[in-house]
Amino acid sequence: MKDRKSVKILLIGIGGYGINYLKELTEKDLGAVVIEGVCEVMPEVYEQFPVLKEKNIPVFQTPEEFYKKHMADLAVVSTPIHLHYSQIKTCLSKGSNVLCEKPVCTSVKGAKELIELERETGHFVAVGYQLNYSRDVLQMKKDILSGLFGRPVQMKALHAMKRGSAYYKRNSWAGKIMVNDCGVHDSPFNNACAHQFQVMTFLLGSKMDEAAMLSKVTGELYRANPGIENYDTASVKGETADGVPIYYYTTHNLERKSFGPVSEYRFELGTIYYGKDFGDGPVNEYVAVMNNGTSISYGRISKGERMQKLYDAIESTRDRNHxxxxxxxxxxxxxxxxxxxxxxxxxxxxxxxxxxxxxxxRYCCIKNAEEVLEQCYLNQLMPKESGAGWSK
Known part of the structure; x- marks a missing residue:
């Protein structure tokens, strides 16, 4: 059996979501994978994460400090949004592939510059929208591209998650519009509930590794929590370059823990649902119902690992693909x-x-948020059109 190439990994940021990568790499046997170092500015990091000392993993303040004496085949970036761009540039220029948590950076201009740097260095940047790596979603996209469902007609989704004062106090950028003159635009749409909008553009992409470009984006933005800068509730309507309308609804202002995700992707020959109640309660899998009465359950397909994006990035590093x-x-x-x-x-x-x-x-709740967003989702409306009465 051919030996698998060893992959050296640098973890940049383990104090937030990055702890998931640290646990995956230290608690599971991933074969020939080594954590070459960790970049973390959190004080008393060895006391916070004893596994670092147990496994003799060195800690550095910055990627630049790490690269002075070390190298990594793959860098995993899980730091605040406004740091992504500069850290990705550093890692690419030092010879590392990159897996970065979403969003990849704070602007389209910056993203295009990073694509150019990928070309120049010959290394990849993968973005951590985990639904894009889920095997059921990938099979669904293959079926869409094969023409199984015909032409796309309309896409819509709703996903909301309750977030309170502890969420907004957990760092210096949560709920902010600008940080250090950088537009982070932190919101449920850009962060916690970003996936269901992004995956709709991904599914409509003309190739497996592309997403559909948008020709129009509009919507209604609301702020219920007076303690934050940006909006915490959004109703969004987009349109792809091919004229497919996309609707998305999200908020952090709920009484219950979460609402959704629910999705409905309508095509000429059938409709794909997520979270639909067919009579026995919501089905939390993708199910396609064809116009001829037949159905396809994507729940039969194993989604892969919980951190499949990490596994795919490791294998792509070994195989020199993207x-x-x-x-x-x-x-x-x-x-x-x-x-x-x-x-x-x-x-x-x-x-x-x-x-x-x-x-x-402490939680801020819009009294009728669930009812309004559900009606907007079912009827492709904006809150004003539904008579929500939210604004002053």
């Missing part, structure tokens, strides 16, 4: 974020807001 979720796949979502940033943010009237929780984690 993981499926490229920077190009991330650009339509970045474009939508930029277009939405030019729209007004409407404050939700105080009479429509309910507060609950305690001083450690």
């Amino acid at each position: 993981p499926v979720c490229t920077i190009s796949c991330a650009i339509p979502h970045l474009e939508a974020v930029e277009e939405l940033s030019m729209l007004p943010i409407v404050p939700v009237s105080e009479g429509m807001i309910k507060w609950f929780g305690d001083e450690d984690d």
Whole structure:
């Protein structure tokens, strides 16, 4: 049996989502994979993460410090949004492939510059939109590209997650529009609930490693929580370059923990659902119902590993190819974020807001958020069109 090439990995940021990568690499046997180093500015990092000392993993303050005496085949970037661009540039220029958490950077211009740097260095940047790596989603995209469903007609999705004061206080950029003169535009649309919008553009891409470009983006943006800068509720309508309308609805202002995800992708020959209730409760898998009455359950397909994006990045590093979720796949979502940033943010009237929780984690809820967003989703409407009455 052919020996697998050893892959040296640099983890940049383990204090937030990056802890998932540290656990995956230290708690599972991934074969010939070595954590060459960790970059983390958190104080007392060895006390916070004893596994670093146990496995003799060195810690550095910056990627530049690491690369002075070390090299990595793959760098995994899980740092604040506004640091992604410069850290990816450093890693590419030092000879590493990169897996970066979404968003890949803060602007379309920056993303295009990183694509050019990929070409110059011969190394890849993969973006961590995990749905793009899920094997059921990839099979679904293959079926779409094969023409099984015919021409796309309309895409829509809804996904909302409750977030309170602890979420916004966890770092210096949560809920911010700008950080250090950099437009981070942190919101449910750009961060926690980004995946269901991005995957719609990915599924409509003309190739497996491309997403559909958008010709139009509009929407309504609302801020219920007065303690943040950016919007925390959004209804978005986009249109692809091929004229396919895309609708998306999200908020952080719920009473319950989450709402959705639910999705409906309509094609000429059938419709693909996620979270649809066919009579026995919501089915949390993708199910295609064809116009002729037949159905396809994508739940029969194993999704792969929970951190499949990491496994794919490791194998692509070994095989010298590119993981499926490229920077190009991330650009339509970045474009939508930029277009939405030019729209007004409407404050939700105080009479429509309910507060609950305690001083450690206080939640701001729009009283009728679930009902309004559900009606908007079912009927492809904006909140104003539904008579929501949220604005002052």
